[in-house]
Each structure stands twice: as C-alpha cells, then as structure tokens.
Amino acid sequence: MTSLATIKKNGGLANKNTGSNFPSLSWFDDFTLNDFPSLFSSNFNTGISLPKVNIKEVADTFIVEMAVPGMKKTDFDINLDNQILSISAEVKEEHKDDDEGYSRREFGYSSFKRSFTLPDSVDDSKINANYNEGILNIHLPKREEAKRKPSRTIKIS
Structure with a gap:
C-alpha cells in the first residue's frame, strides 16, 4: 500500500x-x-480530451483512424475548407430523476476538434467516412497522378 x-x-x-x-x-x-x-x-477534465489519431498511407489513399468510443455517428461534424480537414464532436447529456420527493439532476458536456492540413495529392471530391465500434475512419483517396505506379523495367534502345 x-x-x-x-x-x-x-x-x-x-x-x-x-x-x-x-x-x-x-x-x-x-x-x-x-x-x-x-x-x-x-485539470479535473471529465469530458472528452483530444482523441488519439492514426494516419496511414497506402498506395492509393490516406486513412485517418480516430478512437472515439461511446459516441454516435450523428455526434460528429467533418468539414473540409481550403485543404484543412476538421473533425469535431459535441455530446450533451442530461439525466433527471424525481422519486418520492427526492430530485436528482445530472448533466455533462464534452467536445473536441482536430484539424489536419491535407496534401495536394488528396482528391477531395472522393473523401468518405464511416464510424464502427468506436473508431472513426476517414478515407482520403489520392489523385490519379499521385498514386504510386507499379515498378517497371525500362529497355535501353
């Protein structure tokens, strides 16, 4: 002890x-x-702090994974403005119980906002997102000219 x-x-x-x-x-x-x-x-913060983020690059896309358990997909707001991707969420909770002359009321508020500057190689017209089991996934497809081309052998003439 x-x-x-x-x-x-x-x-x-x-x-x-x-x-x-x-x-x-x-x-x-x-x-x-x-x-x-x-x-x-x-800081006695009982709300959501900045969620952890993984960013992966694969051949034809960037993938942003954000750990945000306990939320609903309607809690999120994802915006793109001038190559800046902003992900925010806001949750308000209120519970009220009235029982035998006793009253109990609890409420809470949590929010966060994360912003990322996207590279020019992202095709912003094809960005999509999904939320499943506490993980928000955002797929940022690359423009065709930015995708990795397979290696090839060049013959000498």
Whole structure:
C-alpha cells in the first residue's frame, strides 16, 4: 500500500510553546501540496480530451483512424475548407430523476476538434467516412497522378 503523504509517527496533536492555549497540529504544519502533485496538477477534465489519431498511407489513399468510443455517428461534424480537414464532436447529456420527493439532476458536456492540413495529392471530391465500434475512419483517396505506379523495367534502345 502506498502512502499519499508522509506523516511523522510522533506527530499527532502536540502542544508547542507558541504562547497560545490552542494545540498545534504539527502533522498539518509538515503537510505541503507537493505531497499530492498528481491531485492538484490535474485539470479535473471529465469530458472528452483530444482523441488519439492514426494516419496511414497506402498506395492509393490516406486513412485517418480516430478512437472515439461511446459516441454516435450523428455526434460528429467533418468539414473540409481550403485543404484543412476538421473533425469535431459535441455530446450533451442530461439525466433527471424525481422519486418520492427526492430530485436528482445530472448533466455533462464534452467536445473536441482536430484539424489536419491535407496534401495536394488528396482528391477531395472522393473523401468518405464511416464510424464502427468506436473508431472513426476517414478515407482520403489520392489523385490519379499521385498514386504510386507499379515498378517497371525500362529497355535501353
């Protein structure tokens, strides 16, 4: 078991010569926020942070894979503006329960936006996307002239 803060074994409530009739909390005097760096440096973000992205290049297309589990395909907004592909999502949740005089209401909001500058080799008229089992896939087909040509042997004349 790990300890979160170091407390002296003899540190309980102790009287110090402070000229006061109140006991000193010596264990609290030794307590610093440095003992809890992960707790107080956390941003307490419970929404969606920037999702992880894989970008693969194959012979005739680029494939963008984004891990965004728990969402619906209607939550996404994918836009292309001047060779900049933007992927964003917004989820709002609200739950309300009224039972025997007690009321409970919970709500949440999560959003993200990722943008990518596309190379000139992408044929933007053929871009398509699908969402399946928590993975958003965007296929960015290459222009015909940018596709990798198979190797061939050139004869010398």
